[in-house]
Every structure is written in C-alpha cells, then in structure tokens.
Amino acid sequence: MKRRSFLPLGIGLIVLALGLLFTQASLIALAIPLVMYSCIHSISSFGLEAPVIRVSRAISKHRAAEGEEIDIRLTLVSDQANRKVRIAISDLFPNIADLVDGTPGFFGKIAPGETLDLNYRLSLPRGWHSFDGVSLTVWSSWGIASKSDALKEADNVIVHPRTERLAPIPIHPRRTRAFAGSIRANLGGQGMDFFGCRSYVPGDDIRRINWRAYARQDTLIINEYELERIADVSVVVDARLMAHSQLEFDTTFDHCARAAGSLSQSFLDRGNIVGLLVYGNYLQWVFPGTGRSQQQRILDSLAKSEPAEKAVFEDLRKLPTRLFPAQSQIVLISPLVDEDDVEVVSILVDRGYSLLLICPHAGQWQDAQLGDAAPSSLAKRMTRLQREIFLATLIRTGTQVVDWDVAEPISVAIEHALGNPYARRQS
Numbered sequence: 001m002k003r004r005s006f007l008p009l010g011i012g013l014i015v016l017a018l019g020l021l022f023t024q025a026s027l028i029a030l031a032i033p034l035v036m037y038s039c040i041h042s043i044s045s046f047g048l049e050a051p052v053i054r055v056s057r058a059i060s061k062h063r064a065a066e067g068e069e070i071d072i073r074l075t076l077v078s079d080q081a082n083r084k085v086r087i088a089i090s091d092l093f094p095n096i097a098d099l100v101d102g103t104p105g106f107f108g109k110i111a112p113g114e115t116l117d118l119n120y121r122l123s124l125p126r127g128w129h130s131f132d133g134v135s136l137t138v139w140s141s142w143g144i145a146s147k148s149d150a151l152k153e154a155d156n157v158i159v160h161p162r163t164e165r166l167a168p169i170p171i172h173p174r175r176t177r178a179f180a181g182s183i184r185a186n187l188g189g190q191g192m193d194f195f196g197c198r199s200y201v202p203g204d205d206i207r208r209i210n211w212r213a214y215a216r217q218d219t220l221i222i223n224e225y226e227l228e229r230i231a232d233v234s235v236v237v238d239a240r241l242m243a244h245s246q247l248e249f250d251t252t253f254d255h256c257a258r259a260a261g262s263l264s265q266s267f268l269d270r271g272n273i274v275g276l277l278v279y280g281n282y283l284q285w286v287f288p289g290t291g292r293s294q295q296q297r298i299l300d301s302l303a304k305s306e307p308a309e310k311a312v313f314e315d316l317r318k319l320p321t322r323l324f325p326a327q328s329q330i331v332l333i334s335p336l337v338d339e340d341d342v343e344v345v346s347i348l349v350d351r352g353y354s355l356l357l358i359c360p361h362a363g364q365w366q367d368a369q370l371g372d373a374a375p376s377s378l379a380k381r382m383t384r385l386q387r388e389i390f391l392a393t394l395i396r397t398g399t400q401v402v403d404w405d406v407a408e409p410i411s412v413a414i415e416h417a418l419g420n421p422y423a424r425r426q427s
Helices: 003-021 024-045 211-217 254-270 293-301 338-352 362-371 374-396 410-418 423-427
Strands: 055-058 063-065 069-078 085-092 098-102 106-112 114-125 127-139 146-160 181-199 221-229 232-240 274-279 284-290 329-333 356-359 400-405
Touching: 003 024, 055 085, 055 127, 063 232, 069 085, 069 106, 085 114, 106 114, 127 356, 146 293, 146 329, 211 221, 232 254, 254 274, 254 293, 254 329, 254 356, 254 410, 284 293, 293 410, 329 338, 338 356, 338 374, 356 374
Parallel strands: 063 146, 232 274, 232 329, 329 356, 356 400
Antiparallel strands: 055 069, 069 114, 085 106, 085 127, 098 114, 127 146, 181 221, 274 284
C-alpha cells in the first residue's frame, strides 16, 4: 500500500481506536472519512498502470544565439488498447529558460491512437542546455489515485554568445604565414600599398619599373609593395571570477564572451588562423583553425564558459604561452586586476608577441549605481585613475589598448581606440 493511502489509514485507525476507547462519537465520525479515503485510494490504485505513450520532440534549432527564440513541438501518440485515460504531461525544459509563448503541458483524457501536439516557444541564456525528458502522470477515473513516470526524450541546445560584425582590425604581428591574406607582413613583394624601391633584377615585371627614378638616375628601379599574408591569432579570455563585476542582468564576463566571439569572427573572415583560450576554471583550449567550422567550435566553447575562482589560476602568470606560435598575435580580453597582470602583459610583449588588449569595465553602470555621494565619487575617481595608469603603462610597451565600457558596443570602442585604417586607405 502506498504512503499516500497508508498515512490517512493509520491516522484514521488511531482516531477510531481512541473514539471507541473513550466512547466519543465525534472521534469516530472524524475517523470514518480518513478510513474511507484510504480504502477508495487503494482500490483505485489497484491495477492502475501508466498508459503506453510515444513521445517525440522537435526543436527548431539546436544551436542559437542569445536573444533568439526557439520553437519546440512535442508530439504524443497514445498506444492504449481500448480505453481512454486521464493524463497530465509536462515537458522538462531547463529551469532558467523563459517561456515566451504556448504551453509545455497537457491535462485531460487521451483516447487510443489519438495524437496530441504541444507547441511552445522558449528564450534561453548563453550556455549548454539539456531537455531531460517528459513527466507523465496517469490519474484514476475519480482523480484520487495517480501514478507518475518519466519518459526519456533527451535533447540538447547550445546557445552561443551574441556577436556583432566588426570592421577590419589593424594588427601587426612580427611573423606571418606564407599564404596571402590581409595582414601587412612588413616585407616587399606583390601587394597593394607602396613599400619601397630596389634595383631591377632580370625577371622582374617591367610594369613595376619606376620610370621617374630611371629618368633621374639612368638606372632601372623597381617599385615594391608590401606583402599581405595571413597571421596566427590567439584570443585569450580572462575567466577569473575576481576580475569581473556583477551587472544588473549579467556580468562583465558575459560581455567578454560576446567580444571574443565577435573578434574571432572578424579575424576568421579575413582568412587568419584563430585559436581560443579561456583562462580561469581550467585551460579551455580550442586548437587554431580557419573557416566556419572553427568559428562554430569557438562559439561552442564560449557558450559553456563560466567565470571561476581557482587558486592555480589566480593570476595571469600561468598562461600557457607554449600554445601560442612564436611572434604571433595575441588578443587578450581582461579587466586587469592589479600590477601583476600589467607585468605579465609586458612580459608577453618582451617575448616577441604582438598584443591587443581589450580591457572591459562597467564604468557607466557603476556610476549610475554609486551616485554622487562623496565616498562613492572618490572611489570612482580612484578606480578610474588606477585603470588609466595601467593602460598608459602598457601603451608605452607597444601594446594596442582598447579601453571598453561594456555599456557601449565593442565595435564602437575598437573604432575609437584603433580607428579603421582600411577605410582611410580607400578614401
């Protein structure tokens, strides 16, 4: 006998015994409903079986971006032999999802061979989300007894960070690959921009002869143009919990993940070889590659990334620089906690890496939260001054610095800090 019927029966028998012992008719009358409920529940539960129902779930997209809505259709087919059953069905979607439209559940009778379609729409935050199955409860005819079961129909949805299109970003790695690309290689050859002149060598293209120089020096001079090749770019995201701030609906790390996705997309679109390292919880490394499949792998990795606090990664000194090709381009997205972080960035530059630092902060949001109180105003000035000192120190080392207030798009911050030399070249 189930606990649901055993407990009322036990209480009813105790009350009935007390009523008979003390000859109290009120206690006996109180015990009768409990005993009757237990008996009816036991009779209803006897032979109650879960109906045979086939379930299938169709999801409009298994990969989506933040803010996109996902349509889900749950199809139920009853394989009962000869009777209607009253059931309650609920789809077990992630708890953090927002139900936009429709209903993920059903309560009522289902006939043999009948098909039900449940349609609803969800909005999910960034991450890897699992749909564990479907909860099924069958009720007796009087609705007193029930039996629950879980139908296995698992699905996964990956929600990528939201990205934005960026203009070409000027980077200057010391070493490039041998294949044609869009990064200036600081070498003369076939290209678009004038690089210099040299003496004519038999076999040179005569169309590149500088006739004005020949008229002055009576010697054949060849124009050279700067080679443009592809580069190795490593995007490093600082995922240390102590480095990030909590905002109203998300954190600065969420903005860092979006910036990493946008930057990697920009570099991949121009044919570069891009890898990703998320530094904080563990070394989450995406091996360098090219093309759309590489961007998919990077976004998948960013989707499951979360800030963490581990002693082994409490500073940037443990960065595995052996993963980065020598004299390549590193794009570091980090708020820079203290002087040690600034020193680590300077060491990377000294080792021959070209470094682009994206330094996010929650300036406007914090200003709105702190207000104009005297202590808060002093704290704001001290924080801003410390960040300016850090960034000025890194600029003197040759680091490209983008001071990014997360209240504005990353494209605006990059355009303000680095400009767009490609647009100037075309003008």
